[in-house]
Structure formats: C-alpha cells, structure tokens
Amino acid sequence: MKRIFIFLIIITFLSSLLGIVRIKDIATFRGAMDSQFFGIGIVVGLNGTGDDGYSYSPTILNMFEKYGASIPKEDLKSTNTALVMVLADIPAYYKVGMKIDVYLYAVGNAKSIENGYLLKTDLFGSDDNIYVSAEGQVAPLDENNYRFKVNGKIQNGGTIIKEIPQNIFKSEILTITLKPFEFLSASVVTDAINKKFGRNIAETYDKTAIKLKIPEEFKHDLIGFLSVIEEIEVIPSQVPLIVIKSDNSEILYGGTEKVKDITYMTGIYEINVKNNSTVSDLIRALKIVGLTPEKIIDILLYFHSIGAIEAEIVVLK
Template sequence: MLFFLIALLISSNLFSANVRIKDFAKFRGARDNQLFGIGLVVGLNGTGDSGNLNSSLLANMLKNFGVSVNPNDLKSRNVALVMVVADIPAFYKPGMRLDVVVASINDAKSLRNGILLQTPLYGADGNIYAVAQGPVSVGGEDAKGSASLQKRFTVVGYIPNGALIEKEIPMSIVDGNSVTILLDRPDFTTAARTAAAINTTFKTNIAKAIDGASIKVTIPNAFADDVISFLALLEEIEVPVDTPAQVVINERTGTVVFGGDVKISDFVLSYGNFVVVISNGQIGDKQATIGNLITALRSVGATPQDIIAIIQELHKAGVIYAQLRIM
C-alpha cells in the first residue's frame, strides 16, 4: 500500500514567513570546497581487493618506513584501495577536523572493521589541505528477519572527524567596501525584500538587489574596523521570504507535496467514479485550493493514484496556478 503524505503550506504566515538572512542566504566568498584523495584501508578480514594493485601501493608505502618488500609477497584480501572525499567549510583552520567518506574503488567485498591509512586530501588546485586516517564505520550489522529493512552497503564507509586540516583555504568576502549576499534559491521577490529589510534596519540605503540571486551591501563607515560585527547583524535580520506555489509529485511512493498558496480556477472534471466541480472559486463551502481539493477527494475514497492523476490532468488543463514537478 502506497504511503501518502500531504505537506500543506498555505496559510498567509507560512507563505511569507519571516526568516533570518543566515537561514536562506550566504555571503559571496564564504563557500565550501571539495577535497579528495586515494588511500588504503587495511585490517579487512579477507574482504578486500583481489589482484596486485593494492599490494604494489602498500609496498611503496612500506618503502617510506625503510622496509623493502616484494609486492608479490603481499598478496592479500585484507587491503582495499579506496577513494576518500570530504567537504571543507569556509574559514576552517589548521588543526580543525572534518568528516570523511571512504568508498571502494576495486572489487572489495566489504570495508567493515577496516582502518584507513594516512591519506592526503587534495583540493581542485592540486594542493594538500588535509590528511585523513582512522577506523571506517559502515553502520551496524545487517538486520535479519524483516523484508522491510534495507541491506547494508558495506563498500562505502564513514569516518567521523577523520581528517585533520593542515592548510587553510584562503577566502575573502569583502570586496572593497561592500559584501554580496547570495540567496540559496534565486528569487526576485525575496532579493528585493532582503534589500528593503536591510535598508529599514540600518535606516539608510546601503543594500541593493543586483539580480534575483544577489544583494550588494555597502559596509557603513561605523563598521569599517569591525566588519565581522556588521556581518553578524546582517545575518540576524528577518525577511519575509517568498514561497513560490508548486506541487511536487512522486509517483513511485504516492507522495504529493505542495507549498505556497496553490489555488485552482473553476472547472468540471469527470474521472472514473468521481465528478469534481469547482465553481466561483469554491469547493463546496471552502476556498478552491489544492489542499482542500485533496481533502475532498480523500473523503470520498480517492486513492493516491487517483489524486495524482487528477492533479496532473488539472495542470494540463491550466487550472492549477503552480509549478508542477514530477519525480
């Protein structure tokens, strides 16, 4: 039986919710960076790679310790070649730690109980910014006796705080005497409201929306020597963020999620045993919205498949004032 979820966000308060700038935007220049490296996981109980590739790499590693070993003498299924990846947030300093993900590259069966040997992590510029090492976790034991539980995927692991930062990635968020705020989801209405909220807060026109994604803010002279305090004040300003009307349908799970004030124009629809009538902007004695339509359909026994099919037909007919996304 399909799981049916309805997320209703149609009240005027949610439609224009006041949200802190830090929760829906970031400053230009303050961005994460991706790190990656190739390493070896050892200590596997016969579940590592077959072949000679990992043996050659392990032999080269041993040379760094003054131990000369023939790769042919290191044939073992206890070692796996892995790719190590991590994201380094903005302004992280040497000595701070990162979580890392470890994934098998070759034909290892499992990374369970393995230990990642020290692995340099590179940025896109080819420089080393962190080193990773530690025990690999792939989750708990496989659950048995229930068909509803997913089998563990044991060739991908995780090391909490497994990377130590060695070099800071240089970043700058101040350009001359201004900073730029970037919206996580570009929207002209939200950009204009953000600029207006900043100007209202500081009682001067220091902010201007450049486009649907960016707002340029001039740093006041009073904060010329304390930019961080100014940025902190900007982050805490609340803005009535606009929520576009949209309906998201997942046909596989029978899920319908809709946000914003999703309204419907008048129509008459015949579908199977159902006849749906919207007249004068009303469904019975209620306003014609997606939420009220779904409630009415479910009250007369419509299944998730029926509701999804009806919503799709209404969108084709152009009577739903919202974006439709099908997953």
C-alpha cells in the same frame, strides 16, 4: 479543549514564521567557493570483500606512496583491506577544528568497502599541503542502492587541521542555498543583500539559491564578507500554509489553496484534478474512494513536490 490547544500551537507556529531572521539561520554557503581535498587511504576490516592486492597499477601505487599512509605494500594484498581515494569538499568559510563529511571510492578490485574502517588518512589541497585528517567507520554512499558498495561515506569523518588559505578558492562567485522548509523566498534574501551593500551583488538563481559576487573591497577578506552576509536580517514571506493531521488527514489550517490541473494514477484509481479544485476538494474526493490518511498525505506531498500544490504542507502527528 484539545482542538483549541492544537489551534494555539498552529498560531504559535505561524507567528514564528513571520519573525525577523538572520541569513545565517536560514541558509548555507555552498557552491563555487568549495575546494576539494583528497588523499589515498586504506579501509580495513572487510571480511574478504577487499582488494586482492595484485590489480593496482603503477600510477595508483605511486599515488599511494606520495599521498598515502606509511603501510608496507605486502599488507595491501589482504582481501580484508582496500585502497580508496578519499575526497572532501570544504566551503571557504570553514575553520580549523570543524568536522566535514568525507567520501570514499575504491581504486582496486574490492567487492565492497561497506562497514569497513578507514585508517587515519591525510587529505591534501591543490598546493600539496595537508588540511584534513580523516578516519572512521564507512557507511553506504547511497543506502537505497546496494549496487555501489565500493563507494562509501563517513559522516563528520574529517577534521580540518590547518587553516585554508583564501587564495585556494579561485572563484569570485559564492552560492547561498536556503535550507529546506524555510518559509522564505530567495528573492527576499536577494533584495536584503543588495540593499545592505547599496548595489546589486546578489542575483536569484532559483527559488532556493542565490549567486553572490564578492565585492572588490572584500576580495582579500572572504571571512569578513561572509560575516556581514550572515548578519543581514530578513522578514520571511507569508506563503500559503496547509496544516494536516496525520492520523485522519483532517485539515487544521488552510485548504482553500488551488490545485493545478493534473492526472495521477494510484492503484486502480486515476485521479483527475481540474476546474480550480481546492486542496479541501481533493482530500474529500480521496476519502470518498477509500484511500487511507497515509496515502492521502503521500499524494498531497507528491503534488507539492512537483508544483501542483504551491502551498507549504505541514503534517502534525
């Protein structure tokens, strides 16, 4: 009964992949249409890891006076504070009230800004108008690399407070990026867009990215153009799929897909895959040499990431 139940889940999952979806549900608009906004702010609560206040150049101090908060210079000499450059990239279709991530970079000689708090900071556009208000707790920019504690990030730490003029976005090219794990090829989306507009305004850049040229009739109505793109419907491609149980690496669906010839080292074993071996063959061989289900799945996911296994892999717990 349990096996039948799992099989029904898989069938439901597969069916959902084949339904019609809108571009807005499976993609984001990024790339060349983004505009960068910046400001100078102060991070407080650093417990002695901040600036000494004496290393600021006249240029930095002038920038702080022009773009920074109204804080006396003597307050910048505490080692519990740090002067930072605050940056944010905003796609052209973002609107007032939306939250965005902001990125912080120390401009003095602070040792670390991690776990500090960014005081309210205004972010300016290229026209010197304020478009974003940023504030919040600072997290590491790269959690896996602690050598760069002088950089940080505040997720959803910025709020758009002013409508962004479309003329700030200079490029006529927009990038559509397909979301991870969507069972959809970029060429399918490209074809759907070009069919909608009756001409080739979309071009496949790689397997997850599409370049769009804004049509002449939408040059002054970018939001309208994006709204049309978002509502275009596409049918996901039927890509090969492998479903594996995490506790025993048993294949529940698929497994006949070929693995490209590859040599891989793991521990004391050298794995040589060749002669049109299938995923099932590979799993069987890995089990024979005593690898754990967790290690086997790691190898499969790695092979998929480098293109040795082209089928999508779903791991069920």
